[in-house]
Amino acid sequence: MKAAAKYIEEHTHDIIDLWEEKVNKEISASETTNSMVLRNLLPNLLEDISTVLKRNEGKKNFLKEENCSEIVKKSIDHGRHRATSSHYTVKQIIREYIVLNQALTELLISKDLHSEDISVLLTYILETSMSHSASSFTDSIQEMREKLVGTLAHDIRNPISAAYFAIDIMNYADGEEKFNKLKKTTRESLKRSIDLMEGLLDAISVKAGEGVTLNFQKGNIVEELKSVYGEAARIYANEIVLECDEDEITGVYDGTAVRRILENLITNAIKYGAQDKPIRIILKKHEGKLKLSVHNFGDPIASGNKKIIFDFLSRTDKEASGQLQSWGMGLTFVKMGAEAHGGHVELISNEEEGTIFSVILDIKSNEPGKKRARLNLSD
Structure with missing residues (x-):
């Protein structure tokens, strides 16, 4: 087993290349998932497989899940990641592991490093991994649905x-x-x-990698945002200031999504901002696009949390505790809505400047009609 483990360690790229070639032929969802996404979890998984093989050299009773403890966490991460990749299904996740077993077996046989014990252990490792990954995928899709429904109900x-x-x-x-x-x-x-x-x-x-359906229509986005500002100014006790020099900016956008983006940012600013200082909403043109910002003073967001708060599926239990958990699904929707409008989200948060969430929107990037938003992880 040690010889096979050493080969896996030294030929990781060859294994991944063969696996990717087979996956691209057999799994349709891989056509919409770029190469880096397909490969990103495999190096660590192969390293762990190598470790398990070396640890069980000469052992007869190696078919125990505790012998695959390294594999389990990677498998859970794999399933959660695939839940944010479009068109994936449990069947395709299972197929990924079957193909990996085939690639490993094919290469080990070609180097005369294969044996019955290795075959049994590899199958056990990958079946264990497959089981945890598929469960994690299913749980993540359900979690996604529940949080989308919960956020919509809240909004x-x-x-x-x-x-x-x-x-x-x-x-x-x-x-x-x-x-x-x-x-x-x-x-x-x-x-x-x-x-x-x-x-x-x-x-x-909702399915893997999907958010809600957006309905793009032509209209005056300033009117939508001023309406949200007016409602917030009436509902909340905090001072809210709107800074906008334009009365009309026409484009194609989803009015409900744009309003929800601003409502979520205002709600967070009120929740986490200083009560004795105003919340500023700033709308201005920015490099041919629109820049919608919400600014508040208060405790800054820790630098290590600035990406995590946008991706509820990427959080561990530890990370989901305390303040992180209370951000909920709202910022995930803000990011998803911005990207559906050909834009992105920027965040500045420190003691001196306060917290500024800026949403860049390209209201010329879409045609009128319905479109499923993508639910992507942060870069």
């Missing part, structure tokens, strides 16, 4: 609160103009609630 509260507020102060005696304005606010808020309800149903059917 419905904002427009309903705005509608309730408008109805509560609506009085025809205050004049027809004010009455009609509040009536319009109520109607728009309830319409957004219905749109979010449809998103709840959509989230139930």
Whole structure:
């Protein structure tokens, strides 16, 4: 077994190349997953396989899961990663491990390093890995659905609160103009609630690597964002300031998604920001795109958490404790929504400047129509 283990250590790239060649032929989802994603978990997995082979040299009772402890964590990571890769299924994950067993066996036989014991141990290792990876994949998809549904349910509260507020102060005696304005606010808020309800149903059917369906339409994005600002200013006790020099910026975007992006950022700013300092919303043109920023003062986000807070599936139990867990799915949606609009999210957080979440949006990158958002891990 030691000779086989040494060969695996010294020829990792050959094994990965053969595995990738076979995977690309046999697994359709790999066509939409780039080479680096396919290869990223294999070096450590092969290193662990080599370690397990060396540790069980000469042993007869090696078919125990504790002998594969190194493999289990990598397998769980593999399953969670595949849950964010488009079009993957449990069947395809299982096939990846079968193909790896085939590649290892083929190369070891060609070098006269294969034996019955090695075959049994390799099969056991990879079946153990396959089982944990498939379970992790399934659990991650379910977690994704539950958190998308939970976030949508949470976000419905904002427009309903705005509608309730408008109805509560609506009085025809205050004049027809004010009455009609509040009536319009109520109607728009309830319409957004219905749109979010449809998103709840959509989230139930989410598959690997997918987020919710967005509906891109042409419109004035400034109007959408000013509406969110107005609602927030009425609902929250904090001082909220809007800095926007434009009355109209026309483009193609999903109005519900853009509003949810801003609502999530405002909610976090209120939750984590200093209560005695204003929250600033800044909208400006930026290198042919739009830059939407929300700024607050308060305790800065630790540098080690600046990527983790966007990717709920990448967190360990330890990482999910405390403040990290309370960020929830909201920032994952912010990142997903920005990328669906051809953009990205930037974050600055320190004692001097405070915390600034900036969402870059390209409202010329999409055509009108529906499109499934992608749920990607951070780089």
